[in-house]
Amino acid sequence: MIHEAAVSALEPWVGRIVADTCVRATALASGKAVADLGVEDIPMLSANVQRLLGPIAPVSAVDSIVAGLEGLTS
Amino acid sequence: MRRSDSPFVQFVIGAVATLLLAMYSTFGSAPEQEMGYLSALGSAAIVGMCAAVIIGVAAGFGRKEPWRRQWMLVGLGIAAYSLAHLAVAARAAFGADALLLPSPDVFYFAQYLLIGAAFVAVAQSYRPLVDARRPAAAATLFGALAVAALWFGLVVPYVLPQSDGIAQALRTALYPACDILFLFVPSAYVALSVAQLGGGRFARPWFLLSIGAVVLACARAAAVWLQVTGGYEPGTVVDYVPLLAFLLMAAGALAAARLAEEFMAPAKVPLSAPSAA
Numbered sequence: 037m038i039h040e041a042a043v044s045a046l047e048p049w050v051g052r053i054v055a056d057t058c059v060r061a062t063a064l065a066s067g068k069a070v071a072d073l074g075v076e077d078i079p080m081l082s083a084n085v086q087r088l089l090g091p092i093a094p095v096s097a098v099d100s101i102v103a104g105l106e107g108l109t110s
Numbered sequence: 111m112r113r114s115d116s117p118f119v120q121f122v123i124g125a126v127a128t129l130l131l132a133m134y135s136t137f138g139s140a141p142e143q144e145m146g147y148l149s150a151l152g153s154a155a156i157v158g159m160c161a162a163v164i165i166g167v168a169a170g171f172g173r174k175e176p177w178r179r180q181w182m183l184v185g186l187g188i189a190a191y192s193l194a195h196l197a198v199a200a201r202a203a204f205g206a207d208a209l210l211l212p213s214p215d216v217f218y219f220a221q222y223l224l225i226g227a228a229f230v231a232v233a234q235s236y237r238p239l240v241d242a243r244r245p246a247a248a249a250t251l252f253g254a255l256a257v258a259a260l261w262f263g264l265v266v267p268y269v270l271p272q273s274d275g276i277a278q279a280l281r282t283a284l285y286p287a288c289d290i291l292f293l294f295v296p297s298a299y300v301a302l303s304v305a306q307l308g309g310g311r312f313a314r315p316w317f318l319l320s321i322g323a324v325v326l327a328c329a330r331a332a333a334v335w336l337q338v339t340g341g342y343e344p345g346t347v348v349d350y351v352p353l354l355a356f357l358l359m360a361a362g363a364l365a366a367a368r369l370a371e372e373f374m375a376p377a378k379v380p381l382s383a384p385s386a387a
Contacts (some may be wrong), residue, residue: 047310048310051308051309051310052308053239054239054310090176091176091235092176092235092239092312094177094370094373095172095174096370096373097312097369097372097373100373
């Protein structure tokens with residue numbers, strides 16, 4: 037599942053709560069349940085990760101995490 | 111020095127240098143006055159190295175990166191503390207008007223403002239992610255308890271009876287009060303905010319910075335306590351614990367640099383494909 041992959045990727049770096057926040061913000065914005073998030077929601081998830089992690093992480097880290105997320109669409 | 115050098119190794123090297131300085135000031139054979147300014151010079155050198163490491167780490171981040179501004183403020187604050195020690199050493203060696211240096215107090219207060227500003231900047235960066243009420247309430251409670259301890263444990267029983275006037279009493283109590291206001295409370299707030307989120311590796315540099323600030327505040331409170339109760343002797347452990355606090359802060363900056371460098375490696379993609387689409 038997309039949300040599980042995203043949370044498990046983010047959690048070691050930012051903790052469970054921030055990882056969940058990124059995923060839940062995406063689900064809320066797209067009007068879906070967290071479990072229903074699909075590859076079509078990844079651009080929005082990437083944008084949320086960029087917005088929420090931008091102030092608390094190095095740019096290289098955020099870019100790398102976002103690239104990893106966008107890689108899920110391929 | 112490479113940015114990826116181990117923060118732990120750097121901390122141990124700095125701690126050994128601090129220990130050697132402490133041993134020299136305790137067992138050295140130089141005259142007392144000379145020992146005083148040599149110890150101040152040694153402290154300034156160790157703290158100056160910490161500041162240089164942190165400023166170097168901060169400068170390594172891009173201009174628009176928040177970590178650059180936050181760590182730069184920490185580095186400049188520690189550099190101000192180092193300059194304060196240099197001013198103390200110069201005054202001990204050449205007299206109060208030595209080299210037209212300003213009073214060490216100017217540098218000490220610059221240090222409070224700069225490190226305090228760094229904590230405010232870090233707290234602001236976490237604000238969209240945390241429920242600020244609980245860490246703010248807890249940090250305020252800790253601060254109130256520390257102020258009460260300062261007032262009832264130090265000012266009332268020792269400072270007021272020994273001071274010639276209210277101005278002298280205020281001056282004695284000012285540094286511990288600034289330690290509480292600019293270091294203890296903001297560092298408690300940042301540490302509690304980050305802990306509320308469950309940690310994560312991006313939080314570790316701020317934990318090290320916060321622990322360093324708390325250690326610094328406690329060590330200086332202990333030094334003031336010993337001074338007003340007559341138990342203070344120059345060159346004892348309370349003079350060197352602050353150096354360990356700055357080493358912890360430098361270790362935090364190196365941990366931050368190490369994290370950033372991990373993501374610069376092209377092979378590093380910290381995301382695995384989902385188990386099911």
